[in-house]
Amino acid sequence: MKKLLSVLLSALLLVSLFAGCSSGGAEGSGSGSSAHKVAILQYMTHSSLDNCTQGVKNALDAAGIAYDVQIGSSGSADADCQSYAAQMVAGDYDMIIAVATPAALAAYSAVQSASSTIPVIFCAVSDPVSAGLVQSMDAPGNNCTGTADSFDVAGQVDIIKQLQPDLTKLGVIYTTSESNSLSQLERLKAQCATLGITVVERGITEASELASVSASLVSEVDAITNLTDNNVVENMSVVLEQANAAGIPVYGSEIEQVKKGCLASASIDYVALGERTGQIAVDVLGGQSAATYPVVTVEDSFKVVNTDVASQLGITIPDSMSDVQKVTTSVE
Known part of the structure; x- marks a missing residue:
């Protein structure tokens, strides 16, 4: 009797966790005609990851595949993702699609801990080899692949130099526990070294440190550039507040950040990245092996400038950037 009660309680927990558009990080579900059903785990809410998830849903909707979505909450995203991932593995799902490196690590760890055969498809993981998700980009080896x-970095530094040709010190804030940020930081420093630009880096362990770190950094640099760091991107308004007060440009890592007040970016299309991830998921559900499906790397970017911010900072957009995409600040 006690065993039966335990089973019933577990079932009720799964139902409450994934039902509809409830609170506590749930982001609803999508129905489909396919016999498959997947769980989507998004690390936290910010524009880049929201666009990724939308792209994934676009691809799954087109294929008629049902899904449930869970999103980690600000301030507790790591713990949330670990909890959600464990519930997803215990649930009746054929696959987990994880958006961002921390979510992918949580999903992969939950699958491994449960000795499950559920494939994990990741989206927007900058360095899946260093993160330990795959053995190599061409031959993942594990039951895990994605985008x-x-x-x-080269495009980002180029647009910075075109807008600020006299720049010599470039600031960057990153989360020390985010492997994607660490790999991007090394690439940024290498690129800047070839141009005589000094990178002034500041590591944080949690978002609450951003205000003080930003306030200090703006007095030492000519500009700040974002990486695809989840903590920084989610709390970008904190960085912008300090930078704007000091008249220091902030360069975003994608277009949505530029629309929200960053000066410019060499941006990836994250909706398209999500759609490519969703197609990989469809292929794996159709019988292809995640262990042998090569990781797809999206490198194409486009340059975008916020003309409102350029005007406010007194920065002239040079003729060499006549073909750049121009946006204005969006008020939410």
């Missing part, structure tokens, strides 16, 4: 967003 990597290769931040266009």
Whole structure:
């Protein structure tokens, strides 16, 4: 009797966790004609990851595949994702699609801990090899594959130099526990070294440190550039507040950040990245092996400038950037 009661309680917990658009991180579900059903785990809410998830849903909707979505909450995203991932593995799902490196690590760990055969498809993981999700980009080896967003460091530095040709010190804030940020930081420093630019880096362990770190950094640099760091992107308004007060440009890592007040970016299309991830998921559900499906790296970027911010900072957009996409600040 006690065993039966335990089973019933577990079932009720799964139902409450994934039903509809409830609170506590739930982001609803999508119905489909396919016999398959997948769980989507998004690390936290911010524009880049929201666009990724929308792209994934676009692909799954087109294939008629049902899904449930869970999103980690600000301030507790790591713990949330670990809890959600464990519930997803215990639930009646054929696959987990994880958006962002921390979510992918949580999903992969939950699958491994349960000795499950559920494939994990990741989206927007900059360095899945260093993260331990795959053995190599061409031959993942594990029951795990997906898409990597290769931040266009060279393109980012180029647009910064075109807008600020006299720049010599570039600031960057990153989360020390985010492996994607660490790999991007090394690439940024290498690129800047070839141009005589000094990178002034500041690591944080949690979002609450951003205000003080930003306030200090703006007095030491000519500009700040974002990486695809989840903590920084989610709390970008904190960085912008300090930078704007000091008249220091902030460069975003994708277009949505530029629309919200960053000066410019060499941006990846994250909706398209999500759609490519969703197609990989469809292929794996159709019989292809995640262990042998090569990781798809998206490297294409486009340059975008916020003309409102450029005007406010007194920065002239040079003729060499006549073909750049121009946006204005969106008020939410």
